Amino acid sequence: MNNLLKGKRGIITGALDQNSIAWKVAEKAHEQGATFVLTNAPIAMRMGEINALAEKTGSQIIPADATNTEDLENLYTQAQEILGGKIDFVLHSIGMSVNIRKKIPYVESNYDYFMKGIDVSALSFHKMLSVAKKMDAISEGGSVVALTYMAAQRTYPFYTDMADIKAMLESIARSFGYHYGVAKKVRVNTVSQSPTKTTAGAGIKGFGDFYDYADNIAPLGNADAESCADYCITLFSDLTRMVTMQNLFHDGGYSSTGVSASMMEKLYPED
Numbered sequence: 001m002n003n004l005l006k007g008k009r010g011i012i013t014g015a016l017d018q019n020s021i022a023w024k025v026a027e028k029a030h031e032q033g034a035t036f037v038l039t040n041a042p043i044a045m046r047m048g049e050i051n052a053l054a055e056k057t058g059s060q061i062i063p064a065d066a067t068n069t070e071d072l073e074n075l076y077t078q079a080q081e082i083l084g085g086k087i088d089f090v091l092h093s094i095g096m097s098v099n100i101r102k103k104i105p106y107v108e109s110n111y112d113y114f115m116k117g118i119d120v121s122a123l124s125f126h127k128m129l130s131v132a133k134k135m136d137a138i139s140e141g142g143s144v145v146a147l148t149y150m151a152a153q154r155t156y157p158f159y160t161d162m163a164d165i166k167a168m169l170e171s172i173a174r175s176f177g178y179h180y181g182v183a184k185k186v187r188v189n190t191v192s193q194s195p196t197k198t199t200a201g202a203g204i205k206g207f208g209d210f211y212d213y214a215d216n217i218a219p220l221g222n223a224d225a226e227s228c229a230d231y232c233i234t235l236f237s238d239l240t241r242m243v244t245m246q247n248l249f250h251d252g253g254y255s256s257t258g259v260s261a262s263m264m265e266k267l268y269p270e271d
């Protein structure tokens with residue numbers, strides 16, 4: 001299907017390198033006829049990889065720390081100027097836990113790091129929505145998607161404070177989705193994605209083993225970043241115009257599977 005996003009204007013956060021889920025979303029959005037700006041924290045820009053994506057997709061880059069409301073005001077102002085009108089879709093693809101980075105066990109969480117994680121990975125979503133609503137920057141029927149992980153519903157010990165932070169992120173999608181829906185018919189959803197080999201993913205203790213575990217449980221196997229991007233495109237398109245305030249699993253069926261035959265065989269090869 002072509003041109004699902006023809007004429008649509010977007011903001012895509014979080015493309016750090018070619019492995020980033022946001023990177024794939026940008027490539028797919030470009031293929032589907034959208035125009036958009038790319039944004040990331042100024043510190044992430046220094047790595048410079050995002051320039052290649054900007055060139056490939058004909059987009060401009062606007063640095064913004066998603067925890068800073070002034071940066072976000074500037075982001076929406078500039079994005080509308082560059083793209084020539086209100087924004088139709090926004091991707092929030094931002095996650096960072098200092099506790100995970102420093103390999104601090106959940107029960108010993110450092111609270112300054114915890115607060116930082118909440119600010120960067122969950123409140124930034126509220127801020128992106130709040131600034132957009134105040135500025136009336138998103139067009140009627142527009143679509144906002146944030147990426148999340150199933151640790152918000154079930155415990156994964158190594159996901160530490162990010163589990164609680166993702167629960168908050170998903171709650172913000174419901175709460176803000178209500179208000180933005182009533183006011184402007186703007187849709188707000190979260191996509192709960194399989195373990196994916198990216199910089200953020202690789203920071204999690206035992207990620208490689210867990211990736212294989214999930215891959216063995218899910219009937220379709222783990223969903224990769226590219227298929228996640230495809231799903232996001234459908235959510236930005238008008239085909240999903242009545243879908244809002246949902247946490248949507250994109251995980252090859254993992255979240256509905258108790259155990260798989262292939263996992264049983266691995267655990268009990270003799271039987």
Ligand SMILES: NC(=O)c1ccc[n+]([C@@H]2O[C@H](COP(=O)([O-])OP(=O)(O)OC[C@H]3O[C@@H](n4cnc5c(N)ncnc54)[C@H](O)[C@@H]3O)[C@@H](O)[C@H]2O)c1
Nearest residue numbers: 014016020021041044066094095147195196198199200201
């Ligand atoms: N990789 C996985 O296994 C997986 C699974 C489910 C959900 N997710 C979620 O997908 C999203 C994208 O992560 P990814 O896996 O593509 O990894 P990634 O490391 O490529 O992307 C994370 C991005 O967040 C950006 N960021 C961090 N702090 C920021 C700030 N203050 N302001 C603006 N941007 C900031 C980083 O620069 C980076 O581009 C995250 O929300 C992550 O939790 C990832």
